Amino acid sequence: MKRFGARYGPTLKKRFTKIEALQRAKHKCPYCNKSSVKRIAVGIWHCRKCLTKFAGKAYTPRGEA
Numbered sequence: 001m002k003r004f005g006a007r008y009g010p011t012l013k014k015r016f017t018k019i020e021a022l023q024r025a026k027h028k029c030p031y032c033n034k035s036s037v038k039r040i041a042v043g044i045w046h047c048r049k050c051l052t053k054f055a056g057k058a059y060t061p062r063g064e065a
């Protein structure tokens with residue numbers, strides 16, 4: 001398994017960075033349309049404007065990833 005590290009390491013890191021950026025990006029709330037949605041857990045999103053908690057995709061509220 002160890003010898004695969006060099007081959008897959010960079011790819012995985014790149015993918016992780018992309019996902020991280022998606023997580024940190026501001027997401028629009030489907031209820032009040034403000035970009036105040038933050039991920040509080042995997043698949044759980046929270047809007048700080050209307051205080052709605054809702055289920056979404058793991059990395060984005062609406063599944064762009």
Ligand SMILES: [Zn+2]
Nearest residue numbers: 029032047050
């Ligand atoms: Zn909202």
